Amino acid sequence: MYGASMSRWTMTYFSASIAFLLSGLVSIGSGYGTLSAVDAPDNLAIIHLIVIGWLGLLFCGALLQFVPVLSATHLRLPWLAAPALLALCLGLGLLTMGFLALGGRLPIDATIMSVGGMLLGIGFLCIMAMLATTIVAQRAFGISGFLVLVGLCALGVTIVLGNMFASLLAGVLDIPLLATHLAELAPYHAGLGILGWMTVTAIGVSYRLFAMFMLAPERTGARNPIAIAVPCALAALFSAIGLRFLDAAWAQTVTIVAVILLALIVGLYGQDVWRMFKARRRKTLELNSWTGLAALGFLALAAMLLVGAVSFSTNMALATAAFYLLIMGWLTGLGLGQLYKIIPFLTWLETYGPVMGRREVPRVQDLVDERHARPWFGTFYVSVLVGAAAILFGSDPLFRAATWIQCAAVAALALEYLRARRLSYAPLHVRLPPGAVRPHTICVTTQTKE
Template structure:
């Protein structure tokens, strides 16, 4: 979609540097996480490398992107002011410093530092929850996206709290003598992180984005599926996490059934939006299209696995062998597709919107290189397919190395394409986006840019 959506709200968004700062730092953590993954594949890393890799990608790239997107979207979608611009920057650096220290301590085996850095990360996530919670509290009534975001904030609180307990467990016998063991807390923590904080946000955002950028509306079965999902999905996440925490298989089984059923229903909603689209196909929609078969296959494989044994360690994120299918095929491609529109849009409205009608300006989709976008789509899609096949079919380790290599190169192309949008078109340099915090975050002159979403 190359044009500005009609009827955008120009009054309630934060300065462009706030969300861009989150996105740029998140992209950096994506590259570091991919490098660690390559090291794991080559047996070149020590310590708790896999755990470090998972946190860099999920708590780093994905969660920082979510934080930046919420900071940008909630004020505009809700027609309210962001509670605190300054806190939006403070929370970013708390999470970043905490995460980098946490991941580095895991890699180097410096376990004594893990609780301290985990505590810093906790403060960052709690500051984010407080800032967005106060922002949402000023809204008189909530739509489907705001309801999902509010629930996701609750999941962020729970998952970060359990995370600090797990971090403390590296140096203190936190769970000694307790009927709830470390493995139980770890299962609940992972469940609340991926299916709670991350996927609840993803679902809420896609209700807006998938309709807005296809210029379609929910109708017919979409409305029924949405009503079921709004109740069944968060309830299922809580039951699945609780069942794993208390080692209660029946509770976890019910929760797993609700989670899988809700996500399969949402896949139907998404494919119908893409099928009915009234706009030209874009990198955003192409990447959303990958989500539909990935989510469907994950759900069909996971349903019997969770009905059988939802407490199995191998079934933590779904059926055995479906981790890459969920994390890359579903979560990863949603984030990739969203960034391919949101970053160019934010830059475009800050740089070119005032010139529209006075001189020739580029379209939004002209800001990134469509050839690189096509290349990274092929590399990331192909790499993900190879990794999924290697997981499900028990292919030789060389296949995993090939798939990981394709994903790594595709990730490099994606990051380069997004960063060149900022470098070539933004009035702020990349270092300026990262470091020019105090001036831009408190300058009222920056309040007049428009946002890539429609007001209600």
């Protein structure tokens, strides 16, 4: 059935995620936060707004759609999708307000941070339950499903650490040993979320996406060395967290090993994508494939900076620039690029599915116009490079200028997504044939089987 693999709430997750991204970029451009103190409350509020609000919701929405495809089965526990979204949005709002209260910007009790953290934990646990039960329902799954499962394990540890940190900062928990090591453990919390969950998951899902969009053979199965390297790298990160309480020198050594393994994973992944690129049957690639390849370049650059950062631990600018490139260049670039294909495809499936084979309908590619979007993707990527340079040189004005350019590019791309959703580029004579379903902007109107 045409609607069998459509998630009812994916578009809603996407819409909320873009709104959070734009609000985070506007906040940075307007003067909130500073490069001189990354762990300041204002910075933490904006970081969580973008990482959880934008990337977290983006990943959740995308996985609700693609995990059933990866597993060749229907989504388990689909009724959890809406409560999860509500809990995530409300939890993020309370967490952000708590950070602002810590910074003296809001006259409220900072203990709402712990409530926000619990709500975020509940929301993500709902997502984890849906995805994990869907994947393990199949006795055998390929590299993509395996990496998604491993990423969910990292997400679980990230949730636990985040809730502990929120409760400590809010004064709800009083654990002197943990409070003493809070500053040392914070990078591991960020690393497990951005690298352990998001990057590992993005690699897993993009194996299928690159193969599908480039019409290339997909490398699957347990023989892929990434299937061994990823668990080893995460095990090293988990070990380093424990060693922080026992021996800082050993913890640093294990951290370096973990980062080197992660860099190796990036190299193996890049090699696999290059093989798919050379073996592709689609010689003229669409825009979303080119943007995905560009995002991979940012991942490689970030990995090199991260290796340098852990090797020379006194240089915080390197680590900050590396995580910035991971968040904005790799994950955001990949996300924006794939949305440019996913939204038109889901819109096409929803709108024209009921009349396929009975009426003339446009192609998926007819729902977009790459001439409008291509300059904005280029502008976005250039502005990310400028932002990373601003971090390395410690220039707040340059960083804010780059952020405003990113904001303009994201807003322009969001308009392109909206145009695709509203069928603005579809040829007029086949735009809405009799029997087709006009889509709503932020949710799926068709009653689908999940």
